[in-house]
Amino acid sequence: QQQVKQSPQSLIVQKGGISIINCAYENTAFDYFPWYQQFPGKGPALLIAIRPDVSEKKEGRFTISFNKSAKQFSLHIMDSQPGDSATYFCAASRDNYGQNFVFGPGTRLSVLP
Amino acid sequence: KAGVTQTPRYLIKTRGQQVTLSCSPISGHRSVSWYQQTPGQGLQFLFEYFSETQRNKGNFPGRFSGRQFSNSRSEMNVSTLELGDSALYLCASSTGSPWSEQFFGPGTRLTVL
Numbered sequence: 001q002q003q004v005k006q007s008p009q010s011l012i013v014q015k016g017g018i019s020i021i022n023c024a025y026e027n028t029a030f031d032y033f034p035w036y037q038q039f040p041g042k043g044p045a046l047l048i049a050i051r052p053d054v055s056e057k058k059e060g061r062f063t064i065s066f067n068k069s070a071k072q073f074s075l076h077i078m079d080s081q082p083g084d085s086a087t088y089f090c091a092a093s094r095d096n097y098g099q100n101f102v103f104g105p106g107t108r109l110s111v112l113p
Numbered sequence: 114k115a116g117v118t119q120t121p122r123y124l125i126k127t128r129g130q131q132v133t134l135s136c137s138p139i140s141g142h143r144s145v146s147w148y149q150q151t152p153g154q155g156l157q158f159l160f161e162y163f164s165e166t167q168r169n170k171g172n173f174p175g176r177f178s179g180r181q182f183s184n185s186r187s188e189m190n191v192s193t194l195e196l197g198d199s200a201l202y203l204c205a206s207s208t209g210s211p212w213s214e215q216f217f218g219p220g221t222r223l224t225v226l
Binding site (some may be wrong): 036104 | 118146155156157158161169197203205212214215216217218219220
């Protein structure tokens with residue numbers, strides 16, 4: 001019940017296209033859903049995050065869509081660029097438990113020029 | 114503002130040895146979390162320290178321990194190393210407030226031979 005599932009495992013998109021990564025969770029106590037971006041040799045960096053009281057959040061080219069009833073959330077990267085090529089992790093936490101994040105397995109995104 | 118620093122960046126040990134990793138959080142941050150990242154298991158939460166107290170703990174054996182000092186710097190210790198402990202160990206700092214952003218360090222790459 002602590003798991004966060006993520007798909008696809010890898011994704012190849014043409015420059016200018018839309019990248020979509022999906023995540024699903026079981027634990028309804030989760031109340032914070034961040035997405036992290038990780039480049040090789042670096043630690044993950046927060047990209048965008050959402051709480052379950054909203055269904056969508058947009059920051060620049062990045063949008064999170066959240067479906068509370070389906071217990072699913074997704075990351076959309078509009079106008080994907082080669083510089084977006086990285087591994088993306090979704091995560092979930094019950095923040096009254098501190099900073100205990102459960103991460104999805106990751107999606108390796110490659111944006112072709 | 115300086116980011117999260119981790120030392121050493123790379124470490125090679127042999128089975129049965131013990132190792133200590135260090136993490137210096139962003140100035141003003143009181144929460145430090147530790148994660149293990151492996152290709153097979155992904156990112157897994159080890160523990161979180163807040164104001165020198167362990168506030169949360171993941172599902173790792175007692176060989177993995179940590180502590181936090183009064184200046185918020187944290188150390189993680191792994192005793193009786195096993196081959197399966199080879200991983201990237203990441204620490205992340207935050208203010209520790211609900212939904213506060215976690216900032217990750219670059220990690221320490223531990224190889225156990």
